[in-house]
Amino acid sequence: xxxxxxxxxxxxxxxxxxxxxxxxxxxxxxxxxxxxxxxxxxxxxxxxxxxxxxxxxxxxxxxxxxxxxxxxxxxxxxxxxxxxxxxxxxxxxxxxxxxxxxxxxxxxxxxxxxxxxxxxxxxxx
Amino acid sequence: xxxxxxxxxxxxxxxxxxxxxxxxxxxxxxxxxxxxxxxxxxxxxxxxxxxxxxxxxxxxxxxxxxxxxxxxxxxxxxxxxxxxxxxxxxxxxxxxxxxxxxxxxxxxxxxxxxxxxxxxxxxxxxxxxxxxxxxxxxxxxxxxxxxxxxxxxxxxxxxxxxxxxxxxxxxxxxxxxxxxxxxxxxxxxxxxxxxxxxxxxxxxxxxxxxxxxxxxxxxxxxxxxxxxxxxxxxxxxxxxxxxxxxxxxxxxxxxxxxxxxxxxxxxxxxxxxxxxxxxxxxxxxxxxxxxxxxxxxxxxxxxxxxxxxxxxxxxxxxxxxxxxxxxxxxxxxxxxxxxxxxxxxxxxxxxxxxxxxxxxxxxxxxxxxxxxxxxxxxxxxxxxxxxxxxxxxxxxxxxxxxxxxxxxxxxxxxxxxxxxxxxxxxxxxxxxxxxxxxxxxxxxxxxxxxxxxxxxxxxxxxxxxxxxxxxxxxxxxxxxxxxxxxxxxxxxxxxxxxxxxxxxxxxxxxxxxxxxxx
Numbered sequence: 278x279x280x281x282x283x284x285x286x287x288x289x290x291x292x293x294x295x296x297x298x299x300x301x302x303x304x305x306x307x308x309x310x311x312x313x314x315x316x317x318x319x320x321x322x323x324x325x326x327x328x329x330x331x332x333x334x335x336x337x338x339x340x341x342x343x344x345x346x347x348x349x350x351x352x353x354x355x356x357x358x359x360x361x362x363x364x365x366x367x368x369x370x371x372x373x374x375x376x377x378x379x380x381x382x383x384x385x386x387x388x389x390x391x392x393x394x395x396x397x398x399x400x401x402x
Numbered sequence: 403x404x405x406x407x408x409x410x411x412x413x414x415x416x417x418x419x420x421x422x423x424x425x426x427x428x429x430x431x432x433x434x435x436x437x438x439x440x441x442x443x444x445x446x447x448x449x450x451x452x453x454x455x456x457x458x459x460x461x462x463x464x465x466x467x468x469x470x471x472x473x474x475x476x477x478x479x480x481x482x483x484x485x486x487x488x489x490x491x492x493x494x495x496x497x498x499x500x501x502x503x504x505x506x507x508x509x510x511x512x513x514x515x516x517x518x519x520x521x522x523x524x525x526x527x528x529x530x531x532x533x534x535x536x537x538x539x540x541x542x543x544x545x546x547x548x549x550x551x552x553x554x555x556x557x558x559x560x561x562x563x564x565x566x567x568x569x570x571x572x573x574x575x576x577x578x579x580x581x582x583x584x585x586x587x588x589x590x591x592x593x594x595x596x597x598x599x600x601x602x603x604x605x606x607x608x609x610x611x612x613x614x615x616x617x618x619x620x621x622x623x624x625x626x627x628x629x630x631x632x633x634x635x636x637x638x639x640x641x642x643x644x645x646x647x648x649x650x651x652x653x654x655x656x657x658x659x660x661x662x663x664x665x666x667x668x669x670x671x672x673x674x675x676x677x678x679x680x681x682x683x684x685x686x687x688x689x690x691x692x693x694x695x696x697x698x699x700x701x702x703x704x705x706x707x708x709x710x711x712x713x714x715x716x717x718x719x720x721x722x723x724x725x726x727x728x729x730x731x732x733x734x735x736x737x738x739x740x741x742x743x744x745x746x747x748x749x750x751x752x753x754x755x756x757x758x759x760x761x762x763x764x765x766x767x768x769x770x771x772x773x774x775x776x777x778x779x780x781x782x783x784x785x786x787x788x789x790x791x792x793x794x795x796x797x798x799x800x801x802x803x804x805x806x807x808x809x810x811x812x813x814x815x816x817x818x819x820x821x822x823x824x825x826x827x828x829x830x831x832x833x834x835x836x837x838x839x840x841x842x843x844x845x846x847x848x849x850x851x852x853x854x855x856x857x858x859x860x861x862x863x864x865x866x867x868x869x870x871x872x873x874x875x876x877x878x879x880x881x882x883x884x885x886x887x888x889x890x891x892x893x894x895x896x897x898x899x900x901x902x903x904x905x906x907x908x909x910x911x912x913x914x915x916x917x918x919x920x
Contacts, residue, residue: 293855295810297792298869302808304855311432337790339808347487348431348494355498362506362513373790378764378783385522386491392519393495393502396512402689402764402783 289313292320300335301328306342309350318353325360333370340387341377351386358394371397378402412459413504416452420501423448423471427497430478431490446475452500463516464503470523471496477527492526495519525766528730561601562879568594569878572886572893576801577830595886598876603638603785606691609648610634610682617655617680626663627676630655633683637691638785643763647693647782650756650767654695654778655680662699662776674698691784696777702769704728729769733757753778789874791896792867793889796825797847799864802894804872804887809852809899811867814860817849821860824897827906828884852899859899872896 290313293304303324309317328336340346361369374391376383384402391398426445453468474493478485485493499519506514571594575587614630621628639647663669663678670676680697707728711717721727732753756778757767765782790807803824805811814821847862872887872894883901887894 295808295854297807297810298867300790300807300869302810304808335790337807345487348490351491351495352498355495355502359502359505382488382491384764385488385525386495389492389495389519389522392515392522393499394513395515395518401788 290317294324296327296331296333299331299333300337301331301333302337302339304339304342308344309346311347311349314347314349314353317350321353321357325357328370329364329368332368335371335373337373337375339375340383341375343377343383344380345382346386351390354390355393358390358398361397362394369397371399373399373401375401409459412455412461416455416464416504417501419448419452420497420504423452424494424497424501427493431485442475442478446472449475461503464500466520467496467500467503467516470520470527471500473527474523488526488529492523496523528733561598562877562882564594564601565598565876565878565885566882568598568876569882569884569886573828573830573884573895595876601641602877604641604644605636605638606644606647606684606693607632607634607636609644610651610684613652613655613682616652617659620656621659621663624660625665626659626678627666628659628663628678628680631679631681633681635684635686637684637686639691639782640763640785643765643782643785646759646763646765647780650759650780651682651693651695653756654780655682658695658697658699658776662697662701664700668700672700686784687781689784690781692779692781694777694779696775698775701773701776702729702732702771707731729771732769733767756780788871789887791870791872791887791889792850793870793872793894794850794867795864797823797862797864798825801825801830802889802892803861803863804870804889804894804896805850805852805861805867805899806896807869809854811850811852813866814849814851817847817860817862821849821862822903822906823862824902827902828895828897829905854899857900859903861897861899861902 290305290307290309292306295302301324307313324336358372361372372394374387376387378384387400391400423445426441426448430441430445449468449471453465453472456462456464456468471493474489474496478489478493496519499514499516502514503516568591571587571591575584575591578584578587610632611634614632617630618628658680663680664672664674666676669678678698680695683694683696685692704725708717708722711728711731712719712722716731717727753767753769760767760780760782763782765780768779768781770777770779791804792807792809792811793802793804795801796803847864848866849860850863850867851860852858870889872889874885874887876886878885880898881901883898883905885896885898887896
């Protein structure tokens with residue numbers, strides 16, 4: 278099965294996804310704010326759908342090149358975690374978020390985000 | 403026992419209330435208009451009612467988080483009404499968190515880390531309160547911090563240059579013929595690897611041990627009697643982190659002796675041994691290293707902090723008895739309860755200097771105090787760096803290779819002519835008769851078609867890839883084709899396929915040129 282994820286077309290936010298073995302890796306770069314919110318929302322929903330369809334055990338989100346994410350976009354991630362928690366245990370996958378320690382917002386906000394599902398989310402610096 | 407019907411009513415009405423708070427917050431953040439202060443007051447009322455309902459329903463977690471949400475909204479309410487991105491994110495997530503607590507109330511609570519979340523809220527609150535108003539209103543304050551170059555005993559570029567040289571030695575070792583050559587090259591590689599590891603990761607224990615003598619000397623000078631107790635685990639951090647921690651711990655030890663530990667007479671009067679204890683403990687906590695400096699002195703003088711805070715309008719008089727709020731002030735720049743700057747440890751508690759030095763290297767500082775003493779804990783990232791990778795054997799089946807898991811591999815059982823032999827590309831399998839790596843039977847090899855975004859490369863392989871965790875022991879720059887990592891303790895060559903393909907291309911041109919000239 279191949280991964281079917283479109284690239285967000287917004288110039289301010291880019292995402293590259295790849296699927297190998299039982300993992301999906303996504304690289305996010307640019308800025309996630311009100312301009313790109315709806316694209317990110319659609320993308321994350323599709324990512325969740327694909328992750329379940331492909332029965333992966335890990336989704337890796339590389340945010341090291343993501344310069345900024347506003348509160349609206351964080352809500353998308355919170356909603357994603359809620360969806361993931363609602364899945365039956367056998368269908369759940371883990372999320373690994375690679376973060377950039379030089380970006381203060383990532384250190385604080387991603388740590389807060391992980392508190393929504395500490396059993397499923399790992400933040401790597 | 404609260405009836406289930408009542409609990410359900412609490413849950414439903416509270417979720418509606420959370421919805422109203424969220425709507426009001428969005429309006430406040432995105433539609434700035436007159437009457438914003440009224441909007442904050444409305445939210446405060448909703449949260450306050452929710453808190454009361456949670457208390458009645460016995461929902462202690464909801465109550466605790468509502469208390470924090472109130473604190474956040476009160477921080478927003480202070481004129482001028484400005485909301486930083488950090489504050490916006492944390493309030494938004496706090497509202498979401500309350501909603502999630504209410505939704506899962508009847509189900510499993512597994513995975514929700516309320517205490518961890520509250521700590522994050524406290525961090526934002528602390529910074530919001532100590533930031534000058536002018537800085538609070540800065541949007542995008544969360545973008546890349548300061549541009550100061552990290553203080554490093556060896557620059558990153560030099561370290562990477564050395565790692566590249568060490569990698570070349572490792573390749574020479576792999577390709578060497580003869581036991582003597584192999585043994586000699588193995589020895590050189592091991593020395594370089596260990597030296598690089600030392601430069602990459604500094605031990606903390608030796609740094610702290612050298613502070614003992616100066617601490618005892620300081621205590622003697624001040625007429626105090628102390629014991630320094632070190633409980634040091636073998637932990638390592640990046641050199642720049644070690645440098646920041648070193649300075650911070652020196653400052654904290656001196657602070658503990660100067661401000662914490664009492665004179666022998668005062669200790670005797672307080673029923674304590676004349677000799678005070680300053681304890682420095684270091685421990686690994688998951689991906690962080692925690693260093694605590696504690697003393698059995700008098701603890702933080704809340705009365706003095708309160709007096710100074712009120713005199714300088716640093717705290718709302720209504721909160722002047724809140725010790726947690728008072729304690730937060732010790733992180734404020736220049737805050738000091740000492741009337742005179744002391745020669746030994748500068749201005750008062752001086753935690754602002756420690757906190758900013760630690761924050762610059764990605765760490766945090768916490769303080770806990772009672773009348774029996776004070777403990778300050780510094781938490782910094784530890785040095786271990788792992789990455790997910792696909793490991794496979796090179797054609798011939800003797801050399802272990804890997805590529806980062808950001809590449810997506812597809813297996814080809816009939817490799818085409820574009821498939822690169824990685825060992826040839828990195829010149830490990832050279833035409834040279836000196837190489838000990840035998841040329842494989844390529845007719846039986848697989849190929850891995852690797853894709854990462856728009857990049858693509860096809861590498862010949864002897865086995866299918868498996869997902870592993872690799873440890874970076876000798877990090878080379880991202881534009882270098884090779885790096886030595888370990889997988890399950892075994893050295894493996896991590897390839898960067900985009901650069902391996904470049905090498906193969908360059909090698910093809912060189913060989914074609916050589917053929918023409920002969």
